[in-house]
Amino acid sequence: AAKESGRSTYRFYVPEMRLEAERRHMLTAELHEALLKGQFELHYQPIVQLDDDGLAGFEALIRWRHPVRGLVPPMEFIPIAEETGLIIQIGEWVLREACRAAAAWPNHLKIAVNLSVCQFRHNSLLATVVSALDETGLFPERLEIEITESVFLADVEQSLPLLRALKELRIRIAIDDFGTGYSSLSYLRAFAFDKIKLDRSFVSGIETDPGNLAIVRAVVGIGSGFNATTLAEGIETEEQLQKLRAEGFSEVQGFLLGRPMLQAEAQALIEGGASPLLVGARG
Ligand code: C2E
Ligand code: MG
Numbered sequence: 406a407a408k409e410s411g412r413s414t415y416r417f418y419v420p421e422m423r424l425e426a427e428r429r430h431m432l433t434a435e436l437h438e439a440l441l442k443g444q445f446e447l448h449y450q451p452i453v454q455l456d457d458d459g460l461a462g463f464e465a466l467i468r469w470r471h472p473v474r475g476l477v478p479p480m481e482f483i484p485i486a487e488e489t490g491l492i493i494q495i496g497e498w499v500l501r502e503a504c505r506a507a508a509a510w511p512n513h514l515k516i517a518v519n520l521s522v523c524q525f526r527h528n529s530l531l532a533t534v535v536s537a538l539d540e541t542g543l544f545p546e547r548l549e550i551e552i553t554e555s556v557f558l559a560d561v562e563q564s565l566p567l568l569r570a571l572k573e574l575r576i577r578i579a580i581d582d583f584g585t586g587y588s589s590l591s592y593l594r595a596f597a598f599d600k601i602k603l604d605r606s607f608v609s610g611i612e613t614d615p616g617n618l619a620i621v622r623a624v625v626g627i628g629s630g631f632n633a634t635t636l637a638e639g640i641e642t643e644e645q646l647q648k649l650r651a652e653g654f655s656e657v658q659g660f661l662l663g664r665p666m667l668q669a670e671a672q673a674l675i676e677g678g679a680s681p682l683l684v685g686a687r688g
């Protein structure tokens with residue numbers, strides 16, 4: 406095919422581009438099928454509140470149970486789902502499924518759901534959220550929506566009214582991966598977020614890197630100034646937990662406290678009644 410190609414500049418990368426396009430095409434078809442066949446599942450990672458070391462709730466994290474490839478992590482299919490628009494349907498499923506699971510838990514437990522910017526930009530979002538709550542009977546106060554700072558990169562005029570509308574439903578709104586985006590901090594003044602989730606990249610070096618400690622402190626300050634809950638993501642060691650507790654974070658999440666787990670395991674954790682801190686320390 407390269408020989409027939411008239412322009413030499415195309416010669417080398419055309420086949421590669423075609424392969425990539427074919428791969429995407431196949432993946433897209435497979436994702437459609439996955440939706441129809443019910444191959445997606447949610448795993449639930451515990452969130453611990455540090456005032457009493459109790460379970461505050463879970464974050465729902467999607468996985469694709471692929472018949473051949475096994476359990477596929479979100480980073481390997483969410484970006485394609487976003488490009489093809491399939492994220493809208495997948496996101497609807499996630500919302501409904503997460504609300505359904507949480508509705509069976511005790512009322513003090515919350516469920517956090519990740520939203521991609523595409524979902525946030527799509528005009529069906531509000532209706533989708535309302536119907537997920539209606540269908541499952543979950544109190545809106547128990548649903549927390551996680552968005553990233555990228556929501557503010559463009560179109561603040563559209564973002565703010567939508568956030569306010571969600572808030573009017575009494576849903577909680579969290580900023581995910583805080584500190585990794587490119588947006589300015591001014592959006593913090595424009596909207597009263599309920600929670601700030603500090604990205605785990607700032608947690609991982611906290612034992613040794615004074616820069617990370619400075620950022621951690623600034624985030625706790627921002628949280629208390631704006632009356633937002635502060636959560637530190639990606640806690641893997643006892644030392645990190647001690648440091649972040651001492652700095653005044655309200656909540657923590659990470660492998661030390663529990664990995665994302667199946668619904669039945671989450672249920673067992675809830676019924677066991679023990680603090681995930683103790684479970685984590687034992688395991
Ligand atoms: P995220 O929302 O920041 O979720 C946290 C990610 O960090 C999860 O990866 C989780 O398994 C991982 N994690 C938690 N604790 C630790 C730890 O102590 N150490 C390390 N190394 N990692 C930890 P996961 O499940 O692979 O999800 C990756 C990202 O995919 C999520 O980041 C989120 O942005 C996206 N995602 C997941 N589920 C959904 C979904 O239902 N919808 C959308 N739109 N995005 C999703
Ligand atoms: Mg998240």
Ligand code: MG
Binds near residue numbers: 581582602
């Ligand atoms: Mg995060």
Ligand code: MG
Binds near residue numbers: 581582
């Ligand atoms: Mg993330």
